[in-house]
Amino acid sequence: MIHWLISATRVLPMAVYKTVFELDYEAYREHYDTVIYDLDNTLLPYDDSTVTDQIYQLFETLSTLDYKVMIVSNSTSARVQATAEALGVPWIKSAKKPLKGAFFKALKHLGSTPKKALFIGDQLMTDVWGANRAGLNPILVRAIKRKSEKWYTRLNRRLEQKMLIKLSRIEPEKAKEIQTL
Ligand SMILES: [Mg+2]
Numbered sequence: 001m002i003h004w005l006i007s008a009t010r011v012l013p014m015a016v017y018k019t020v021f022e023l024d025y026e027a028y029r030e031h032y033d034t035v036i037y038d039l040d041n042t043l044l045p046y047d048d049s050t051v052t053d054q055i056y057q058l059f060e061t062l063s064t065l066d067y068k069v070m071i072v073s074n075s076t077s078a079r080v081q082a083t084a085e086a087l088g089v090p091w092i093k094s095a096k097k098p099l100k101g102a103f104f105k106a107l108k109h110l111g112s113t114p115k116k117a118l119f120i121g122d123q124l125m126t127d128v129w130g131a132n133r134a135g136l137n138p139i140l141v142r143a144i145k146r147k148s149e150k151w152y153t154r155l156n157r158r159l160e161q162k163m164l165i166k167l168s169r170i171e172p173e174k175a176k177e178i179q180t181l
Contacts, residue, residue, distance in 0.1 A: 008166040010132050011124040012174060013140035016181050020120055020141055021058060029065045032137065034112040036103075038121030039073035039080055041153075045145040049079045051086045059087045068110040072102050072119075074126060097121075098130030107136075124163055124178070125156040142181045 017023055020042060025035070040046050043055060062069050071084045071091040084091030090109055095102035107117060114135030121127025122143040131138035143149070149157070168175035 006129070006163065008163060008170055011129050011160075011163045011167065012132070012171060013124075013128045013138045013178070014118075016140045016177055018142045018181065019144075021054060023120075023139065025061060025065055025067070028118060029067065032116050032118050033066070034068040034070075034107070034110055034117035035062055036070045036072050036106055036117060036119045036136070038097075038119075038123070038127050039071050039083060040075055041122045041143040041145065041149070042120060042127075042141055043071070044079075044083065046148040046150070047145070049083065051083060055087070059089070068112050070106050070110055072097070072106050097126040098133060100130065100134040103130060103134035103136055123153070123156055124160045140178060140181070 015023075020037065037043055044051070059069065069087075069089045071080060071087075071089060072095045073080045073091070073093050074095050074097050076094050080091050080093035090106075092102050092106055097103075103114070103119070107113060110117075115137075117136045118139055119127060119131035119136040120139045120141060121131070122141050124140065128138040128140055146157075164175050164179055167178075
């Protein structure tokens with residue numbers, strides 16, 4: 001019933017993309033100096049921890065563009081650290097998004113501010129809502145693989161659907177963009 005209490009605009013992303021690879025990071029660099037990623041279903045599917053060449057290349061590009069980069073995940077798994085270390089970036093696990101604490105902790109660690117930061121994730125109820133609450137700029141990507149999602153994520157997905165119905169009343173085009181992602 002929580003969806004009655006949350007304003008639909010709080011789950012509105014700044015932009016949506018099918019994957020993390022589709023953003024024009026060079027163009028975004030004009031206004032932003034920080035990119036923070038969710039891990040599960042944003043960079044990696046739940047059931048495969050392989051850091052692909054495409055991800056390594058992406059992080060190379062971010063480094064070349066002089067972005068501050070971090071991974072902030074709600075997962076308690078050791079693979080948060082393993083992935084972040086492979087990519088040479090700091091991380092926070094057990095982040096408790098949509099609570100604001102981990103977002104501020106990440107920005108403090110990176111020496112950045114909410115306005116200068118993109119937060120990229122696949123869930124409205126954790127990533128987008130949390131990033132909006134903390135004043136970061138949320139970007140929604142399509143979940144890599146939904147089939148292997150855990151029960152609590154499935155619960156969030158049901159809430160997400162209810163929020164999208166609410167959102168479609170005030171921002172029909174944006175809601176449709178998210179629904180057809
Ligand atoms: Mg995720």
